[in-house]
Amino acid sequence: MEFDFADQQPKLLMLMYGLIAFVVVVGGLLLLLDVVPAQFARRREAQLVAASVGGGPLPRRRKQREGLFAFFFLLPTLLLLTIGLVVPAIRTVLLSLMDGSSTNWVGLRNYGWMFSEDSIVRVLINTLIWVLLVPLVATTFGLIYAVLVDKVRFEAVAKSLVFLPMAISFVGASIIWKFVYAFRGVGDQIGLLNQIVVSLGGEPKQWLLNSPLNTLLLIVIMVWIQAGFAMVILSAAIKAIPGDIVEAARLDGVSPWQMFWRITMPSIRPALIVVVVTISIATLKVFDIVRTATNGNYDTSVIATDMYNQAFRYGQSGRGSALAVFLFILVIPIVIYQVRNLRQQREG
Amino acid sequence: MTTATPTVAAGTQKTGGTPSTAAGRVRKRLNSRTATLVSIVIAVVWTIPTFGLFVSSLRPEDEIKTTGWWTAFTNPQFTLENYQQVLFGQSSSSGQLAGYFINSLAITIPSVLFPIAFACLAAYALAWINFRGRDWLYIAIFALQIVPLQMALVPLLRFFSTGVSVGGITLMPAWDLVDEQKFAQVWFAHTCFALPFAVFLLHNFISQLPGDLMEAARVDGATHPKIFRTIVLPLITPALAAIGIFQFLWVWNDLLVALIFAGGSDETAPLTVRLAEMAGTRGNEWQRLTAGAFVSIVVPLIVFLSLQRFFVRGLLAGSVKG
Numbered sequence: 001m002e003f004d005f006a007d008q009q010p011k012l013l014m015l016m017y018g019l020i021a022f023v024v025v026v027g028g029l030l031l032l033l034d035v036v037p038a039q040f041a042r043r044r045e046a047q048l049v050a051a052s053v054g055g056g057p058l059p060r061r062r063k064q065r066e067g068l069f070a071f072f073f074l075l076p077t078l079l080l081l082t083i084g085l086v087v088p089a090i091r092t093v094l095l096s097l098m099d100g101s102s103t104n105w106v107g108l109r110n111y112g113w114m115f116s117e118d119s120i121v122r123v124l125i126n127t128l129i130w131v132l133l134v135p136l137v138a139t140t141f142g143l144i145y146a147v148l149v150d151k152v153r154f155e156a157v158a159k160s161l162v163f164l165p166m167a168i169s170f171v172g173a174s175i176i177w178k179f180v181y182a183f184r185g186v187g188d189q190i191g192l193l194n195q196i197v198v199s200l201g202g203e204p205k206q207w208l209l210n211s212p213l214n215t216l217l218l219i220v221i222m223v224w225i226q227a228g229f230a231m232v233i234l235s236a237a238i239k240a241i242p243g244d245i246v247e248a249a250r251l252d253g254v255s256p257w258q259m260f261w262r263i264t265m266p267s268i269r270p271a272l273i274v275v276v277v278t279i280s281i282a283t284l285k286v287f288d289i290v291r292t293a294t295n296g297n298y299d300t301s302v303i304a305t306d307m308y309n310q311a312f313r314y315g316q317s318g319r320g321s322a323l324a325v326f327l328f329i330l331v332i333p334i335v336i337y338q339v340r341n342l343r344q345q346r347e348g
Numbered sequence: 349m350t351t352a353t354p355t356v357a358a359g360t361q362k363t364g365g366t367p368s369t370a371a372g373r374v375r376k377r378l379n380s381r382t383a384t385l386v387s388i389v390i391a392v393v394w395t396i397p398t399f400g401l402f403v404s405s406l407r408p409e410d411e412i413k414t415t416g417w418w419t420a421f422t423n424p425q426f427t428l429e430n431y432q433q434v435l436f437g438q439s440s441s442s443g444q445l446a447g448y449f450i451n452s453l454a455i456t457i458p459s460v461l462f463p464i465a466f467a468c469l470a471a472y473a474l475a476w477i478n479f480r481g482r483d484w485l486y487i488a489i490f491a492l493q494i495v496p497l498q499m500a501l502v503p504l505l506r507f508f509s510t511g512v513s514v515g516g517i518t519l520m521p522a523w524d525l526v527d528e529q530k531f532a533q534v535w536f537a538h539t540c541f542a543l544p545f546a547v548f549l550l551h552n553f554i555s556q557l558p559g560d561l562m563e564a565a566r567v568d569g570a571t572h573p574k575i576f577r578t579i580v581l582p583l584i585t586p587a588l589a590a591i592g593i594f595q596f597l598w599v600w601n602d603l604l605v606a607l608i609f610a611g612g613s614d615e616t617a618p619l620t621v622r623l624a625e626m627a628g629t630r631g632n633e634w635q636r637l638t639a640g641a642f643v644s645i646v647v648p649l650i651v652f653l654s655l656q657r658f659f660v661r662g663l664l665a666g667s668v669k670g
Contacts, residue, residue, distance in 0.1 A: 018458035033573035073473035084540025088503035161391040167652035169601030324498040
């Protein structure tokens with residue numbers, strides 16, 4: 001019984017097709033961009049010649065050509081965004097007003113179902129707990145660690161270790177932590193958490209089966225991943241604080257505590273906001289952790305996992321879409337806030 | 349003394365390093381000792397779960413299932429059997445991860461290349477070509493990166509499975525993909541979902557290139573495509589590396605998109621889908637889960653550790669400025 005490499009050949013062939021498609025599409029586009037302006041230049045030259053011979057007014061087409069270039073540069077992106085995001089998003093809104101098989105209009109019944117069904121209310125509450133706790137804990141920890149690790153020896157190594165979970169998939173992280181939470185009814189414990197509990201004289205527990213503690217334990221996984229992100233961004237912000245400000249404060253004899261609240265915090269406020277916003281969005285959409293660790297059982301489900309279950313497992317695309325739309329409504333304030341920020345920056 | 353010191357680190361070390369009294373000096377050293385110690389302890393604690401998984405993946409099955417991984421240090425017994433089983437074993441329970449590993453590769457490579465190429469072009473146009481509505485277009489694309497991709501999943505899957513028809517006229521037939529052909533729809537989905545962030549990040553880099561350079565090239569008669577190929581592309585390679593790492597990690601580690609567009613079959617499903625399934629159905633087969641998880645982690649870890657510099661730079665450009 002050996003691994004048969006021949007079975008894998010169709011996949012590699014498909015991968016090759018994909019790469020050929022990439023070369024053809026991108027190469028073709030670049031070629032097109034080279035050919036089209038050359039054509040235009042030639043035509044314009046002909047027009048110029050004709051105009052100078054005939055003594056007529058010189059044609060002015062500069063503006064139009066810019067627009068044409070922009071169109072070709074943007075074509076693939078706009079096409080894909082329209083097909084892949086904008087149109088589907090509009091259709092999801094419509095689907096959320098239809099029944100499970102998407103044949104009859106049911107008005108807002110799917111939304112009514114969301115707030116009346118106990119299990120879904122539980123899902124909404126869980127999501128709320130996630131969104132409140134993860135950004136708060138991860139950012140706080142990241143900030144403390146960034147301040148603590150600033151300029152100590154082995155700073156780079158220590159930061160790398162905390163940052164490392166960012167590279168691990170949510171699925172991998174969930175397995176890592178499921179192993180930490182593992183439980184054995186008899187004999188030695190194999191999970192670290194239960195081992196610690198036992199050595200402190202407690203009883204081992206099936207951690208992931210008990211609500212609401214299990215949701216908190218899943219949140220630990222997310223914090224474990226996101227704290228490194230917060231730490232890296234905030235650490236960079238701290239290092240960017242101008243040295244003369246820090247020194248002036250030192251000469252005035254401020255305590256480290258005052259230094260942190262009066263100098264550090266105001267200076268890194270923009271970075272802090274970015275971190276909180278980014279982690280909040282990621283948390284709102286969290287799916288992989290819950291699905292891998294508990295599959296949404298034992299009262300741990302969140303909006304994204306339930307959306308998947310409704311739409312793709314139970315065939316209730318109306319309800320699934322309603323949950324997706326609800327998720328979207330939750331991020332709208334963030335979208336508005338970010339767009340306003342961006343416009344201010346671009347004007348300033 | 350040091351208002352002219354260029355870097356923060358140098359400036360504060362000079363001033364902080366010489367407290368006036370002996371007691372102050374001792375306290376200072378003690379503080380930094382404590383800080384060093386605490387930060388190392390935290391870093392170690394942060395690594396223990398991953399380390400435990402790694403140690404376990406190298407232990408024999410009976411040992412993993414009956415004793416904690418920390419006992420491996422007093423009673424060392426190591427084997428590569430788990431990896432052999434989980435990668436190449438042919439029984440349906442063993443994982444067969446080698447095939448899924450190839451699936452992950454086949455999904456990831458095109459899903460990284462396509463969006464970066466398209467986003468590069470778009471970012472250049474949004475930064476350096478003047479046309480009406482440019483700012484609005486950029487803001488719209490920027491806003492799209494916050495829209496949850498859950499909003500697109502159901503209709504996009506139907507787009508692939510039933511095609512597009514308006515008023516009975518078929519504009520696009522169903523793709524009807526089977527087996528490994530399904531990779532194409534995963535690539536398509538990943539490319540669409542990646543574009544807003546990729547355009548945003550690359551725009552941040554490209555718009556900061558010196559305008560004089562562009563102007564000089566234009567005066568010399570270079571067209572936009574020429575400027576893009578000969579001036580912009582060589583200058584933004586670090587940005588391309590950054591977005592490449594991001595997109596690689598995102599696609600390789602993704603579960604949701606793969607679950608929906610690749611399905612669960614061994615023809616197309618990537619490692620993450622297989623592992624999530626194993627964690628669900630064989631949650632106590634730790635000898636396979638630990639080795640399997642490590643197989644899926646190892647590639648992103650290598651990429652991450654070797655290219656961390658670019659990754660951090662991209663992270664900073666993508667978040668702080670935005």
